[in-house]
Amino acid sequence: MFTGLVEAIGRVRSFERRGEQARLSLEIPFAAELEMGESVAVNGCCLTVADIDQGGASFDLLGQTLAITSLGDLTDGAIVNLERALRAGDRFGGHFVQGHVDSTGSVLALEERGQDHIFDVSLPPEIAKLCINKGSLCVDGISLTIAELGEDRARFWITPHTFAVTHLPGLKVGARVNLEADLLAKHVAKLMAGMSR
Structure with missing residues (x-):
C-alpha cells in the first residue's frame, strides 16, 4: 500500500527486454535502505526489488506489467517517481494507492500558470467513470485532486x-x-454493478 506522495525521483540506468518480460535498473537515492523483495512504486507501479547494488536497484517486469503500464516507454536517463510502501504508524497524507495500475492516459497539457501549473490528462472510459470532481486519481504515482473533470x-x-x-x-x-x-x-x-443484475 502506498499514499501517492512521491518520496524521491530516480533515474533509469538501463531497460533490458527479455522476451516478453524486461529488467529495469534504476539509480535510487535510498538504495542503501532497500531490502531484497521490498516493494517500491515506480511511476505508480508496485515493483519488487530483484537486485540491489551501490546506488541503485533492479526490478523484473512481467509481460502483463508492460502491457498495462507505461514502463515499457522508459529510456535510459529517464526520470521516475519513487515511493516505498507505507509502514504501520506512518502519516497518511495522500490517498489509498495500491500500485496496481488500471490503465494509461496521455498528457494533454502541462503549462505554467503563475506559480502553479495546470496538468491535463486524457482518461480512458474505464477510468473516467470512476472519477468525480475533487476526487483523487493517482497519475504516475502522484496522488492528485481532480480540479476539473471532462468526459x-x-x-x-x-x-x-x-x-x-x-x-x-x-x-x-x-x-x-x-x-x-x-x-x-x-x-x-463493482458492488453497484452486482446489484443492478
Whole structure:
C-alpha cells in the first residue's frame, strides 16, 4: 500500500527486454535502505526489488506489467517517481494507492500558470467513470485532486512543491502516464454493478 506522495525521483540506468518480460535498473537515492523483495512504486507501479547494488536497484517486469503500464516507454536517463510502501504508524497524507495500475492516459497539457501549473490528462472510459470532481486519481504515482473533470479528461492544478519533487518538469505533451483509480470508487462500482443484475 502506498499514499501517492512521491518520496524521491530516480533515474533509469538501463531497460533490458527479455522476451516478453524486461529488467529495469534504476539509480535510487535510498538504495542503501532497500531490502531484497521490498516493494517500491515506480511511476505508480508496485515493483519488487530483484537486485540491489551501490546506488541503485533492479526490478523484473512481467509481460502483463508492460502491457498495462507505461514502463515499457522508459529510456535510459529517464526520470521516475519513487515511493516505498507505507509502514504501520506512518502519516497518511495522500490517498489509498495500491500500485496496481488500471490503465494509461496521455498528457494533454502541462503549462505554467503563475506559480502553479495546470496538468491535463486524457482518461480512458474505464477510468473516467470512476472519477468525480475533487476526487483523487493517482497519475504516475502522484496522488492528485481532480480540479476539473471532462468526459474524457481531467485537469489538475500542480503546486510548486509537487512540481519540484516529481518527474513532472520532464513530462512532454503526448507522453503516456500510469493511472490508478480510487480504490473505494472501484469497490463501489463493482458492488453497484452486482446489484443492478
